[in-house]
Amino acid sequence: MDQSISPDGATAGEPDFLTGYVSEEEYARRRGVSMRTCQRDRQLRQAPPHVKFGRAVFYSVESVRRWLKQNEREADRTPAAPRTRGGR
Secondary structure: OOOOEOOOOOEOOOOOOOOOEEEHHHHHHHHOOOHHHHHHHHHOOOOOOOEEEOOEEEEEHHHHHHHHHHOOOOOOOOOOOOOOOOOO
16 A cells, blocks of 8 residues: 655645644744744743654644734833933
C-alpha cells in the first residue's frame, strides 16, 4: 500500500495532528520577535501555553488567542509625565 506524504509530513487521507498549532519559528515570525525572545518569555512564564514535541515547541493558535485576550489592556488615559532630557 503506497501512501503519499505531503510536504508538511502528513500522510494523505489522515488528519494532521498538528492542525491548529504553529511552530515556535512561526510564532516568533508572526510576533515579529526573535526565537530567543520567545524562549526567554517561556522561561519567565510570560508566554502563552505551549507543547513540546521532542525538542520542538508548538503553540496552539486557540491558546495564543486566549492568552492575548487575557493580556489585553485598556488604553492609559492619564497624561504621561513630561519627559526631561537627562544630562550626564
